[in-house]
Amino acid sequence: MKPTSPASIWAIIGASGFIGLRAVEGLHGRHGVAVRPVVRGTASLAVIARRRLDWRIADPRDLLALTEALRGCSVCLHAAIGDPLQIEQMATVAYNACAAAGVRRLVWLSSASVHGQNPEPGTDESTPLHERHLLAYNNAKVRAERRLEKLSAKGRVETVRVRPGVVFGPRSRWLTNAAADLRTGRAGWLNYGRGVCNGIHVDNLVHALHLAATVPAAAGHAFLIGDTEPVAWCDFLLPIATHLGFPATAFAAATPADHVAERETPFAALTRSHFYQSLGDHVPDRAKRLVKSLAAAWPAHAAKPGAWTLPRPPATAPSLTLEQTLLQSCTWKLPHAKADQLLGYAPPVHFAEGLAASLAWLDFAEDRR
Amino acid sequence: MNHPALATSPVSLALVGCGAVSRLFYQPALRELQRHGMVNILAVVDPRAEARAPLAAAFGAAACAMLDEALALRPELIVIATPPALHRTQAEAAFSANCAVLCEKPLAANADDADAIVTAAARTGRLLAAGHYKRFMPAHRAIKTLIERETFGPLLEATLVEGGKFSWPAATDSFFKPEQTPGGVLLDIGVHTLDLLRWWLNDPVDFTYADDALDGLEANALLLATFASGAKVRLRLSRDWRTENVYVFRFARATVHSRVNASNQLEITLDGLPMTLAAELREPLPISPAPPSRALETNPQAFIAQLVDVCAALRENRSPFVPGAEGAHALRWIERCYAHRTTLPLH
Numbered sequence: 020m021k022p023t024s025p026a027s028i029w030a031i032i033g034a035s036g037f038i039g040l041r042a043v044e045g046l047h048g049r050h051g052v053a054v055r056p057v058v059r060g061t062a063s064l065a066v067i068a069r070r071r072l073d074w075r076i077a078d079p080r081d082l083l084a085l086t087e088a089l090r091g092c093s094v095c096l097h098a099a100i101g102d103p104l105q106i107e108q109m110a111t112v113a114y115n116a117c118a119a120a121g122v123r124r125l126v127w128l129s130s131a132s133v134h135g136q137n138p139e140p141g142t143d144e145s146t147p148l149h150e151r152h153l154l155a156y157n158n159a160k161v162r163a164e165r166r167l168e169k170l171s172a173k174g175r176v177e178t179v180r181v182r183p184g185v186v187f188g189p190r191s192r193w194l195t196n197a198a199a200d201l202r203t204g205r206a207g208w209l210n211y212g213r214g215v216c217n218g219i220h221v222d223n224l225v226h227a228l229h230l231a232a233t234v235p236a237a238a239g240h241a242f243l244i245g246d247t248e249p250v251a252w253c254d255f256l257l258p259i260a261t262h263l264g265f266p267a268t269a270f271a272a273a274t275p276a277d278h279v280a281e282r283e284t285p286f287a288a289l290t291r292s293h294f295y296q297s298l299g300d301h302v303p304d305r306a307k308r309l310v311k312s313l314a315a316a317w318p319a320h321a322a323k324p325g326a327w328t329l330p331r332p333p334a335t336a337p338s339l340t341l342e343q344t345l346l347q348s349c350t351w352k353l354p355h356a357k358a359d360q361l362l363g364y365a366p367p368v369h370f371a372e373g374l375a376a377s378l379a380w381l382d383f384a385e386d387r388r
Numbered sequence: 389m390n391h392p393a394l395a396t397s398p399v400s401l402a403l404v405g406c407g408a409v410s411r412l413f414y415q416p417a418l419r420e421l422q423r424h425g426m427v428n429i430l431a432v433v434d435p436r437a438e439a440r441a442p443l444a445a446a447f448g449a450a451a452c453a454m455l456d457e458a459l460a461l462r463p464e465l466i467v468i469a470t471p472p473a474l475h476r477t478q479a480e481a482a483f484s485a486n487c488a489v490l491c492e493k494p495l496a497a498n499a500d501d502a503d504a505i506v507t508a509a510a511r512t513g514r515l516l517a518a519g520h521y522k523r524f525m526p527a528h529r530a531i532k533t534l535i536e537r538e539t540f541g542p543l544l545e546a547t548l549v550e551g552g553k554f555s556w557p558a559a560t561d562s563f564f565k566p567e568q569t570p571g572g573v574l575l576d577i578g579v580h581t582l583d584l585l586r587w588w589l590n591d592p593v594d595f596t597y598a599d600d601a602l603d604g605l606e607a608n609a610l611l612l613a614t615f616a617s618g619a620k621v622r623l624r625l626s627r628d629w630r631t632e633n634v635y636v637f638r639f640a641r642a643t644v645h646s647r648v649n650a651s652n653q654l655e656i657t658l659d660g661l662p663m664t665l666a667a668e669l670r671e672p673l674p675i676s677p678a679p680p681s682r683a684l685e686t687n688p689q690a691f692i693a694q695l696v697d698v699c700a701a702l703r704e705n706r707s708p709f710v711p712g713a714e715g716a717h718a719l720r721w722i723e724r725c726y727a728h729r730t731t732l733p734l735h
Contacts, residue, residue: 044734061561065554065627066607068564068572069600076561189735190629380735383608384629386549 029232030055030092030122032079032113033099035063037190038128038221042096043067045225050233057088059099079109082116089120094232098128103159110163114170114178124177124238126231129164131184131217131243131353132157136345144182144241144357154342164241177238179231183224184217184245184353185346187255188373189380191221197259198381200337206260207273207337209347212253216346217353219245220373223366230362242358248370252347255374262378271337275344398428399699402458404478405470406434406443408557409492414469415446417692422447426699431458439559459485464702467695468492469519473568476501479516480508488515490698490708494579495519495715497570499723502716509712515701517708518715520583521694525651526669526684531637532588534644535619540658541640543589543619548635550648551577551626554607564605572605573627575722581623582611583710583718589615591717597725600628600732608732611725651687 029046033039034056047054047070056067056074064074075088079099089095097113100106110127117125134142135152148165150158164180171178187193200206227244231237260269339347358364368376381387403414410432421427429447433455434440444451452458455478458466466482468475468491475496479489489509495518496502509516522528535543551573562568569575574582574597585592595613599606607628613621624631633648645655645664652669671681685693694710701708 061558061563062554062556064561064564068604069607070602070604071566072604074561376735379733383733383735384626386624386631 027051028053028055028092029094029096030057030075030089032057032085032095032097033128034058034067034074035065036098036100037188037192038186038224039096039098040066040190041188041221042098042225042228043072044070045222046229047072050229052229055088055092057085080105080112082112082119085112085116086119089116089122092120093123094126095122095124096126096128096228096232103155106156106159107162107166110166111170114167114174114176117176118174122176124179124232125167125171126179126181126228127163127167128228129180129182129241130157130160131182131245133161133164133182134353136342137349138351138353140351142351143354144243153345156342171239179237179239180241181224181227181231182241182243183219183227184243185255186219186221186224188221188377189384191377193218193255194259194377194381197256198263201260201263201265201269205338206256206265206269207271207339208252208256209273209275209339209344211272212251212256212270212347214252214347215349215352216250216252216255217245217349218250218255218370220366220368220370220377222368222373226367227358227362227364230358230364234362236361240357240361242362242364243353243355244358244364245353245355245366246368246370246373247366249352250370254370258374259378262381273337273339273344275348396703398425399465399702400428400430400461400463401465401467402431402433402452402461402463403429403443403447403449403467403469404433404455404458405468405474405492406432406436406439407469407559410443410469412557413691414467415443416688417695418467419446420692421695421699426696430461430463433458455481459487463487465490465515465698471562471568472497472570476505479505483508483512483514483516486512486514488517488698488702489712490517490519490695491712491715492519493583493715494571494575494719494722495712496719499716499720502712502719506712506716515698515708516712517694517698517701518583518710518712518718519694520580520710520715520718521691522580522584523587523710524685524690524693524697525649525687526690527646527651527654528584528587530654530669531635531644531646534637534639535588535617538639540642540644542617544638544640545620546622546635546637548581548585548621548623549631550581550624550633550635551628552630552633554627566605569605571722571726572599572601572609573607573625574599574609574611574725576627578609578611578623578625579718579722581625582721583714585613585621585623586714586717586721589617589619589621591615591721592621595725595728596730597728598730598732600734601729609725610732649687651690652684 029052031039031042031054034043035058043054043056046052056072057077059078077084077088079085095117099109101109133148148161150161152158167178185193257267403410418429429449431450431452432440432443433452435453440451466487466489468478472494475491479491482489496505592613592615597611599609609625611623635646637644641659643657655664655666657664669684673681697709
């Protein structure tokens, strides 16, 4: 491994996730940056290990472990995901670990959902945040940002909060879920997909993260980040359908009342409960993994077995999640003027180009020829 | 394949390496053989006390930090389930102590070491078995028969897609460091698949290979191979993203699907028949009215079958079903792949 100066080492927490992995691959070796991936467990290294990198294994909720993992780093990009309680907890731990390890700047990957999936027209970074969102995830992101603001007001670590919208690209759930919905006959949209899609290609987000980490004037700010082009949901969904050989009619018309609560399971809901969280360290990791695997295996809409059923039932009604319903109801293109002006943000990937590359990845991942 | 219960005394053995493969595979398999009096587990070996203690307790065996301690107990068989870089030294030590060896895949860290292990076994006259247990799966044995006997005509082409998001509970990150583990997904899960391809079709006459390693270990790999029979094979491996996990064989008169690790199942689509036969593989029925026969080995039972075969080979003084040389051949092919690798597009 090539020696690097301590000033150029950037830790990426959550480095095996969709965005974290892209940041690792997009930033390492560029702009004089040596990336240090930080992941929760060894299994998370499988794709990161395509490069020889100086990684660390640390739970992003473990202050001591994370502090050790961050030593020698000048910048920390936090892209780890978790349930709502973990999101809040990770913000505090990340800040304190950065402070203890001497990290200069913490770039916190927040979300445009701090403004809701369907923000009021006129919303920008100056719009006050609230914690009355329907989705617990949004409220957790708001509380995490507030914790960081409070901590950085008294501490020495600079913080920058980056708020992307719908991030798409290789390995994005927006892409793979859409493909899965089309294939299972569950695809649907509101108002023919005319709602505003506040999308951003993952490489544009990585570009923004780099700016957030390096531009001195960014310290203390939050930035909405998106693609430049105005995009409707049909602009995003129809090319996916066409690419996979489905007609536009594959998307059934849905109404806001059609949505299911969340794309989650009883076990997944249990893991998010205060009761489960309060068990904390008393539950062995092995037991937690077992519960998680059970949750993953739990069918979202378990069919009741019965002898007197059609062998091939007709297509079911679309089942948009509440999140999808809110997103597709959106009428406001979130601005990124503040990022343009303060960071010099200029997204390098055009929407059509990014979507085509994403579909090429889908073909590769599914071995479609 | 018959695996008669051993009529003679149990085979005494030591399990070397107490990592994930020992916990998840060897522990339940050996416990079953122990329960039936087929093996006597003398010792487990691992330098980490916290790793060896639970297995030692489970087997009622001695917990040894070093291989020499276990060899001093004079086992007949050493099961090596350690990182590949240790296989050669440990196998040679076992042969020197007059032990037989069942070595987990890959047989060694590289083909030269694998050849050295095979040579050492031959020189000392000791049994060496390669841990390619997937040859014991009934579906894979059926495919070999279908190819060899051309039951549905000659095999024209095969597409094998295998892997998914990596979830193996590796104890350390050595699994992902090239200096300790000299290959990625091709070496990890591909060593089984390449071994099967060689078993079914012999060595390829031509192949191309590509993967997505930069200066580390690949997470995706693509192999295109042509065999002497004319059959063309496309193999796609991933530990990055979920795949269909299926092998598809296109014969002249039928298509056969074999789901990865669905050990005793096949799906057969006969040309001209507008439906697919999804079959559980069972012991053959006589040509007369008879009750249903027993299902053949599941995935765990195929793993157990390998251990039974090695024990039986020891007692019967014969070669194991998968001799060590086969493990060396698979590794040699893998090294040729790496030597001729091109780069997959990075998305």
